[in-house]
Amino acid sequence: MTDVTASRVAPIKGRWQARAAPSRPGTLYLLCWFCGSLLLAFLVIPLIALATHQSAQNLGEVAGIADVRDAIALSLEGAFLSAALAALAGVPLAYVLARTRFPGKGVTAALIDLPLAVPHTVAGIALLMVFGRQGVFGEPLQALVGLKFWGTLAGIVVAMLFVSAPYTVNAARIGFEAVDPRLEQIARTLGLGPWRTFLRITLPLAWHSIMTGVTLTYARSISEFGAVVILVYYPMTAPVKIYELFLRFGLEQAAAAALLLLIVSLGLFVLLRALAQRGVPASGSR
Amino acid sequence: MSIAVAVEALSLTLGAVRLNKLDFRLGRGEILVILGPNGAGKSVTLETIAGFHRPDSGRVFLGGRDVTALPPEQRRVGFVVQNFGLFPHLTVAQNVAIARRAGRAAAGHDAGLPPHGDPEALLSYFGIAHLAHRAPAGLSAGEKQRVALARALASAPDLFLFDEPFSALDAETRDQLREELKSFLRALAIPAIFVTHDHDDALALADTVVVLRDGAIVQSGSAAEIFGKPANSFVARFVGVENILPGQVVAASDGLFTLAVGERTLRAASSANVGSPRHSILLAVRAENVTLLSSRVAAESPGAVNQLQGHVTGSRTIGPLVMVQIDCGFALKAYVLAPQWQAMKLGQEGTVLAEIAPDAIHLMSE
Numbered sequence: 001m002t003d004v005t006a007s008r009v010a011p012i013k014g015r016w017q018a019r020a021a022p023s024r025p026g027t028l029y030l031l032c033w034f035c036g037s038l039l040l041a042f043l044v045i046p047l048i049a050l051a052t053h054q055s056a057q058n059l060g061e062v063a064g065i066a067d068v069r070d071a072i073a074l075s076l077e078g079a080f081l082s083a084a085l086a087a088l089a090g091v092p093l094a095y096v097l098a099r100t101r102f103p104g105k106g107v108t109a110a111l112i113d114l115p116l117a118v119p120h121t122v123a124g125i126a127l128l129m130v131f132g133r134q135g136v137f138g139e140p141l142q143a144l145v146g147l148k149f150w151g152t153l154a155g156i157v158v159a160m161l162f163v164s165a166p167y168t169v170n171a172a173r174i175g176f177e178a179v180d181p182r183l184e185q186i187a188r189t190l191g192l193g194p195w196r197t198f199l200r201i202t203l204p205l206a207w208h209s210i211m212t213g214v215t216l217t218y219a220r221s222i223s224e225f226g227a228v229v230i231l232v233y234y235p236m237t238a239p240v241k242i243y244e245l246f247l248r249f250g251l252e253q254a255a256a257a258a259l260l261l262l263i264v265s266l267g268l269f270v271l272l273r274a275l276a277q278r279g280v281p282a283s284g285s286r
Numbered sequence: 287m288s289i290a291v292a293v294e295a296l297s298l299t300l301g302a303v304r305l306n307k308l309d310f311r312l313g314r315g316e317i318l319v320i321l322g323p324n325g326a327g328k329s330v331t332l333e334t335i336a337g338f339h340r341p342d343s344g345r346v347f348l349g350g351r352d353v354t355a356l357p358p359e360q361r362r363v364g365f366v367v368q369n370f371g372l373f374p375h376l377t378v379a380q381n382v383a384i385a386r387r388a389g390r391a392a393a394g395h396d397a398g399l400p401p402h403g404d405p406e407a408l409l410s411y412f413g414i415a416h417l418a419h420r421a422p423a424g425l426s427a428g429e430k431q432r433v434a435l436a437r438a439l440a441s442a443p444d445l446f447l448f449d450e451p452f453s454a455l456d457a458e459t460r461d462q463l464r465e466e467l468k469s470f471l472r473a474l475a476i477p478a479i480f481v482t483h484d485h486d487d488a489l490a491l492a493d494t495v496v497v498l499r500d501g502a503i504v505q506s507g508s509a510a511e512i513f514g515k516p517a518n519s520f521v522a523r524f525v526g527v528e529n530i531l532p533g534q535v536v537a538a539s540d541g542l543f544t545l546a547v548g549e550r551t552l553r554a555a556s557s558a559n560v561g562s563p564r565h566s567i568l569l570a571v572r573a574e575n576v577t578l579l580s581s582r583v584a585a586e587s588p589g590a591v592n593q594l595q596g597h598v599t600g601s602r603t604i605g606p607l608v609m610v611q612i613d614c615g616f617a618l619k620a621y622v623l624a625p626q627w628q629a630m631k632l633g634q635e636g637t638v639l640a641e642i643a644p645d646a647i648h649l650m651s652e
Contacts, residue, residue, distance in 0.1 A: 182367045188358035189336055189365040190441045191386030200384065204375050 047262065054259050062256035071241035072261055076268070078153060078237060079221035082160035086168040086217045091210055094172030095202075099181070112169050115162055123162050124230025131158055131231065155232035163227050164220035168213040175209025176202065211276030218272060222265045289347075290314045290477045291445050296344035298334055303327045305334065306502040307344070310494070312445075315475035317468075319488040321512070322498035323524065328481040331498070332447045335479065337361045349444035359386075364438025364446045364476075368453050370430040372422035378433050379418040382408055385440035399474065400439070408436040412470075427459050428466065435470055446471070446478035452487065464490045485525045489513065497521050518652045519568050528573035528609075528619040535565045543649065545569065548615040553591050554647035568650040575646035576620035578610060579639040580631045591644060594618070598636040601627065612640055 062068055096102075097109060115123060131138040131149035141147040149155035179202050187197040203210075225239040236244065238261045246254035291312040298305040305327050312318050322328050333339055335346055337358035345354045353361045365371075373381050382405040400411040409415045412432040422430065431451065438446060448467075452460040468491055471478050480491055488495050489509050496506040497517075505517035516522035522530050533547040543554040547569065554569070579593075596614025603609075608627040612618045618640055622630070632638055 180371070182371050183373060185333070185336070185338060185358070186365050186367065186371045187373075187384070188338070189361070189363050189443075189447075190384060190437065191359045191362075192384070193357075193359050201373060205373075 050255060050259055050262065054256055058252070058256045059259060062253065063260055065257075067236075068238075068241060068245075068257050068260065071236045071238045071257075072264055074153070074156070074235055075222050075238040075261070076264070078156040078160050079218050081153070081157045082164060082221040083168070083214050083218040085157065085161055086165040087210070087214050090165055090168040090213075090217075091172045094169050094210075095176050095198075097169075098173045098176035112166050114166075115164075116166050120163055120224065120226030121230055124159060124227035127159055127162055127227060127231050131155060149231065151232060151234055153235075156228055156235075156237055159227035159231045160221035160224050163224050164217040167216035167220060168210070171213025171216065172206065172210045175206030175213075178209070179205045208276060211272070215269065215272040215276055219265065219269050222261075222268075288314060290316070290349060291479075292345075292347040293335060294345045294347070296331070296334060296341050296346065298330065298339055298341045298344075300330055300339055303330045304501045305331060305341075306500075308498075308501075308503060310496055310503070310506065312477040312479070312494075315472065315477060316493045317471060317478045317480060317491050318494045318496060319492035319509075320479060320481045320496045320498055321483070321485060321488045321524065323483055326498040327501035328483075328498055329449055330501075332365075332449050332479065332481050335445070336363050336365055336447055351444075362442060362444045364435075364441060364443035365449070366431075366434045366438060366446065366451050367449045368451060370427075370434035370451060372425075372430055372433055372437075374422055377419050377421060378414065378425070379405055379409065381422065381433055382437045382440050385437060402440055402442040405436075405440065408440055409433075411439075412436045427455055428463055431463050431467065435467075439474070439476075443476060446476055448478060448480040448482075450482050450484075453482070453484070460484075460486075461490075467491070485513070488525075497524065514572075515648050516570055516650065518650050519570075522568075522570045522648075522650065527570045529569070529571040529576070531569040531571070531616055531618075533567055533569050535563050535567055537563055542644075545647075545649075550594060550615050552642065552647065553644045554649060555644040556647065556649045565651075568652070570648040570650055571618075571642055571646060573609060573619040574621045575642060576618060577641045577643075578612075578620050578622050578627075578630065579641060580633075590641065592642045592647075594640045594642075595637055596640055598632060598638055610638075612638060614640060 093112075097105065118126075128135070130136050133139065133142075133150060135149075138149050141149075147154060149158055183201055183205070184197050187201045188194070192200065223239065224237075225243065228237055229240050229243070233240065238257070242254050242257045242261065245257055289311050293308055293310050296305055296308040303325070308331060310318060320328050320331060330339065334341055337353065337356060337360075341354065345352055347353065348361060348363065372378075373384070376384065385402075400407040402408070406415065406418070409418055412435060414429060414432045414436065417425065417429060417433070422433065425433065434451070451467075452463060455463065464487060471491075480487065482488060492509045494506060495509050495512040497504045497512060497520075499520055505512060505521050507515075512521065513525050513527075516525055516527060519530055531547050533545045533552070535543060536546050536551070537544040541555055541557050543556060545552045545554055545567070552569070594612075594614040596612040596618065598610060599613050599617075600611040601608050602611075603624060606624055607621045608624050610620045610622055610627065612620065620640060630638070
């Protein structure tokens with residue numbers, strides 16, 4: 001499961017070129033292309049079907065429903081907070097994992113991947129036990145600061161974060177590991193303290209990977225259903241709303257709302273990816 | 287020469303590397319080359335001097351300050367690594383401008399040097415002002431070296447540290463950059479420690495060579511000493527002495543030795559105190575100190591010393607030289623200029639006479 005993340009976040013240079021470019025396409029490449037095309041078609045055709053199934057009128061109608069708009073907005077908001085929290089806590093964790101050795105490091109790295117292997121309904125139930133009314137965190141947090149995780153945005157964020165944080169941690173870790181420690185050492189000898197070195201050398205160089213991971217966390221958070229639906233049914237995020245529409249009104253309405261969510265989340269995903277590609281804040285290079 | 291840098295009894299255990307009471311001193315502008323095989327602790331030594339590892343014991347003095355307890359950013363060392371370690375996300379000018387002069391005022395630098403706080407002046411000094419807005423990725427190795435030096439200089443260093451900067455370069459570029467580096471270091475008069483496993487680096491750059499093995503100094507001295515009079519067979523092999531021959535002392539008096547090597551007897555003039563008769567010793571003879579004579583010519587000088595007749599068993603052209611392998615009871619290698627080798631008349635069955643001057647034989651006890 002680590003590999004899945006890794007292959008999605010690690011940028012492969014010259015990805016369209018075979019290493020030793022053969023003068024004519026070999027059978028191997030043709031076969032690979034053939035198999036790959038099947039998968040690509042499998043991934044894309046359902047989305048195209050979803051998109052072409054709808055009339056613009058139908059889409060407009062669904063977009064006019066306040067519940068649907070609210071659900072999509074709630075999804076975006078929750079995913080944003082989830083991605084922000086993942087970045088805030090996950091990037092430091094990734095940095096220690098990339099740069100230090102400590103007992104139990106292997107176990108820690110495996111733990112981070114755990115949510116990817118756990119069915120999300122299971123994750124939801126586990127979270128309920130911790131953040132629910134009688135939960136280890138849920139009960140005292142409500143008693144002390146009035147923070148509730150059931151029926152609130154906080155609960156949605158918790159559920160989203162649990163299933164999507166690994167993407168940020170793993171991608172950031174790969175990004176940090178790719179930064180030559182020698183560059184950090186040189187920065188130190190040039191008079192930059194550990195903080196300045198991190199902010200001016202390490203972070204900018206790992207920026208692309210970190211943003212790729214945060215983008216994946218964001219996307220995964222928007223799409224999360226299982227954990228959210230168990231921990232927080234109301235207020236409804238978009239996937240929950242779509243499920244409800246499907247149960248109550250059937251395919252037509254659900255599909256229209258689904259397309260709407262798809263358009264919004266794909267648009268954001270493309271935008272975020274573009275931002276990540278730009279890379280490197282605070283370096284002022286170029 | 288006043289002491290600019292001193293490393294005193296530096297010891298450190300770090301994973302598999304164990305530095306054992308390293309001791310050396312550098313004067314102003316002196317270049318010290320630490321020579322040793324991979325795993326000898328060369329890089330760890332540099333990193334400890336730079337402040338990345340706290341030594342278990344020992345002290346480091348830079349520019350008269352005890353820096354043993356200081357973090358790297360307060361030590362004022364210029365660190366240059368393999369491939370020069372330019373920050374890839376910054377332009378050349380930004381690479382140089384990022385340096386902060388830890389605790390040192392911009393004024394008061396040495397006369398003739400560009401002001402440390404002025405990146406433009408630094409780039410001009412190294413003749414690379416035109417590269418200021420380029421990204422490091424597109425630079426040649428020579429340009430990268432100049433940027434790395436300019437950047438290191440920007441932090442007003444008391445010492446330069448070089449960790450095998452040339453090890454990824456081809457031989458020709460390496461020669462060129464070595465010469466360039468040497469002239470820059472001479473002009474800057476800042477002491478430098480240069481770590482390498484390439485003895486050509488040591489020969490070309492070093493005022494002093496320290497040979498490191500398993501974290502301990504095996505020998506230190508001038509390049510001429512290390513290469514001409516290696517302390518033991520490890521150093522001899524490492525600095526590329528082609529002939530290391532086991533022998534026995536037959537007689538020794540006044541620095542004149544009579545030695546048995548296989549069935550042969552050789553004379554050596556050596557100041558080395560390598561023991562009395564019947565002691566086993568090692569002879570180190572550089573291939574360029576073995577002279578080959580056409581066997582017919584030399585047979586006419588019966589009184590000659592250390593003339594060995596042997597068969598040529600092989601030859602290999604290395605640039606303008608030919609490395610000739612001879613079997614004269616033991617294997618011996620000799621360098622001959624290529625035209626001389628072509629003109630040489632070999633005797634029957636490829637025999638040749640090899641001659642070694644007594645003072646070209648260096649004796650080692652181990």
